[in-house]
Amino acid sequence: MSGYRIERLSNHHNRKAFRCGSEPLDLYFRQRATQDEQRRIALCFVAVAEPDDTVAGFYTLAATSIALDGLPVERARRLPRYPSVPAVLLGRLAVASTHQGKGLGGALVADALLRAAQSEIVGHLMVVDAQDEVAKRFYVHLGFEVLPEDDRRLVRRI
Ligand SMILES: CC(C)(COP(=O)(O)OP(=O)(O)OC[C@H]1O[C@@H](n2cnc3c(N)ncnc32)[C@H](O)[C@@H]1OP(=O)(O)O)[C@@H](O)C(=O)NCCC(=O)NCCS
Structure with missing residues (x-):
């Protein structure tokens, strides 16, 4: 997306100034994101954001798996009968309040999907x-599907 570049978190990013409207996500970015990286969580x-290099958004990725019997029947039917399916967890995603509504959230999800698709660790x-509910509608808009037995959790094919 023009005007932004996406890169791995590092010490030169100013995490303290980040505000997205969700205190837990701001706190996560300020206090835990680096630790999670160091521990390989x-x-x-x-x-x-270019050209002033402010942090406009972030997301996290980690390996996970989903029980086959927790998936919508139509989706599970097309998969091998293993107990679980390898997956990639988009654990956290946030866009700074001043950058919301410009397509950056969608671009971050697209970047996460591309990175997951290109990884040699398959998901x-x-x-x-x-x-x-607001976040849920955002993900549904981007093609994610709510799981039948956990209405907070959504999935999408990589
Ligand atoms: C949710 C969030 C990531 C969305 O980011 P954003 O940059 O404002 O969203 P975008 O501008 O990229 O929107 C992308 C598309 O989703 C749509 N959209 C955005 N928010 C939506 C919502 N709540 N419900 C339905 N659609 C939504 C947009 O209209 C746009 O549609 P289009 O591509 O068809 O034009 C951002 O508002 C945010 O960080 N909120 C606070 C933290 C949060 O809720 N994080 C979610 C993690 S649980």
């Missing part, structure tokens, strides 16, 4: 946990 990718689905 999740990797964090940052959208930097069949991308998984997200929506923090509220």
